[in-house]
Amino acid sequence: MPPDRVPSPTLKAEQLFADYGGPPVVKNLTAAIPTGEITAIVGANASGKSTLLRALARLLRPTEGAVYLDGADICRLPTRSVAARLGLLPQSPRVPDGVLVEDLVRRGRYPHQRIFHQWSKTDDQAVLQALELTGLVEMRKRPVDELSGGQRQRAWIAMALAQDAPMMLLDEPTTFLDIAHQVEMLDLLARLNQTENRTVVMVLHDLNQACRYASHIIALADGRIEAAGPPVEVVTAELIERVFGLRVSVVSCPVTGTPLCIPYRHNY
Amino acid sequence: MTRTASLCTASAAGILALTVVGLVVGDFPVPAREAIATAIWDRGSEFDFVINTLRFPRVTVAVLAGICLAVSGALFQSLIHNPLVSPDIIGIDTGAAAFAVAILAMGLDNQWLPYAAFAGAVGTAGLIFVLSWRRGFSGGRLVLVGIGVNALLTAVITYMLVRFPIERVSAAARWQAGTLSSSSWGDARTLAIGLAVLLPAAFLLIRRLRVMQLGDDMAIALGVGLEPSRLAVITVGCGLAAVVVAVVGPLGFVALLVPHVARALAGTLSGGVLLLTALLGAVMLLSADLVAQRLFAPTVLPAGVVTAAMGGPHLLFVLRRFNRAA
């Protein structure tokens, strides 16, 4: 672990309202992100998952309430100092034409550079470490737009890792990946959480994956928190029906012991 | 040596070679050895006037203006994520031209021309900036507003061209085509001052731009203040374009094309690639000016006409890259 890593920050939202210039999408939401754990935000489409994540990452300015990073309003903090503590992987970032994997990952070092302190050994180390963790060392000289979906997603994760922030927010990191790559991606995040004690917050579509990898779940419905807590405690058939409008049977996973939701057919 | 470094070296060598050619050829040929000697140390040479008053300043202006334009184009294209954007498309050149044509068409004193052109360029940039600001920036809005402003100013110019006597209109049309033929050391100095301020700024902005290329969300996540950065990039890009248009007149296509060529040769934006872009801009403008002088000699074409004509094949080259990508 590089020596200058800041200890994991605390992140919480208080009485948060957010919208995209229309009706509020997130309504009066208060939540705290447990430090050093993996948090999964789940909910139906349009329940405000991504909006909450965007507000937590200060991509969206709340209309009321605030997000506090280490006790300070995140919108008032210098954006670079936030970037040193909080990394983000948006849903569909833009790949510049012909950019190479290594070049992409190097761009993640931006928050650690200063005008007269352009590129240091620490930067090189962080980039190499990010490439190693994501298994991209061999592909560092390949153009990103020629990679497969899974590799490309790993390249973006590597970029976020190079940012070297103790807390990472990810918006649906498993979209567009096949089941094997989904598991690989989540395993990677779990490993980062365990070995480096990074806090991970992610929006996930797959409830069972959320239960399996997250130690804390925030279930949203209509912009409000329906339940929050460890998966074993909060994920019940009754909650799923309230959040998704879907009847399920919750059993214990034979492999991990975490809750496993099995939907009924509608005409059952 | 990396690929970018060797390309830069090659371009620098190209600039030197073209500079010598620019000193040597002309209606009054000067042997290469004498030309170089006169330009660098031999003040008493019989060629002093031809070299040091006519050709050397002109070549220098071509190099400096080429650098300005190419860097300006690179900044705009990376900011707006659109390969077809350049400062002349959004109306910076037209703004300068409107003021310059007004001076020429109304027969006012020519000494005010560079100042008027510069004021026109900066004023237009400011206007576009104000008009496209609406709770922040959007590249698309900037371009569309620019095109609107461009059309408006073009109408003003057309009006003056139709309204005033043909002799003055002819001078205005010549200025609008962009010419290096009357370049002086004073022009070179103006460009050099502009470059001294704006080029370092451009290089300092590179790291931000590289992050901004990843999209707005990613840029915010990595701690780039979007609005100030955009303002800075636009200011520097417009500044570079404005200095050139004030001194030389509008020169199409350099700003649009050279960044493409540099990108095709050396990859996505970085400090090295920006350096290569700058050098290639100088190469392009130097060679365009040589062609403009010699193609129909003794009739001298405006360099702007030739850059546009040369731009065509270059753009076809870009097109080929699109073909491969498709």
Add this chain to the structure above:
Amino acid sequence: MQAGRSAWRRHAVSLPLAGVLLCCVGLLSLRYGVLHIDIVTVWDAIWNYDRSDQGQVVVRELRMPRTIIGMLAGAGFAVAGALTQGVTRNPLGAPGILGTNAGAAFAVVTAIYSAGITTPAGYVWFAFAGALGATVLVYLVASAGPGGPTPVKLALAGAVISALLGSWTAALLLLDLETLDQARFWLAGSISGRGTEEVELLLPVIAVALVVALSMGRQVNALSLGEEVATGLGQHTALVRATAGLCVVALAGSAVAMAGPVAFVGLAVPHIVRSVVGADYRWIILYSALLGPCMLLGADVVGRLIVSPTELQVGIVSAAVGAPFLIYLVRGTKLAQL
């Protein structure tokens, strides 16, 4: 079809409104000019023509052809612009980007320079041929290589060819003062003093192209969703694009032949229409055909009045009026993603 019927009901008011607006602008164009003529004379000139009345002769012989040319050219530019924007899926699409204006200017300036032709009537065929030739060239260049003529390649090829032709035009203008003197008035874009015979020959071209264009709305709608979606909807995209291309050439070529390179109508009118009626190209094309003439002819009337007793060229006025309006629209809406 429920949706179709309600759309018709929505347009039952606005469509006649656009028609009435067009008629009003047409009447204004007959009424106003250097010579003061009252509305009664205009009325008589249309319905009970009396050759001995000087005012009626002016209306009938000068202003009526001019008005008709303005309407045809306006419709031509606007519909060509709407088709171009739909097919190339580029909000900056205007016939100009496919090389029509540069080609026409090139041919006219060359004709003035080498053949000494000096009347607007004489320019018509050169302009038409130039526009046609340039657009075909653009299309051929863009078709070269794999993938065929994609929107991006069309735009780039258009920019290339326009620049090449433009540089040649500029060189000619600078080499010869007389050519510049002649050409500058044509280049500004104007519909005064045009010959009626040439226009009568262009009329069928425009009419056929307009009918085809109006019937293509559904196809352009599909194509504006992208190549793959259109193919998925069972469309022969290459055929549609080629037909639309032919229409654009015919419309923009005729328009530029009649009125000179009036750049702005083709870009602005479809945008303005889209901001009012939405993204359905069936309506965009129809309203463009009605409002394009309003804009061009309206600009012409303003140009006649504003610096009376001389005139301001229609190309100047349409840009001066249209540009602020475009900027206003750009600021007001999420107009276009670049």
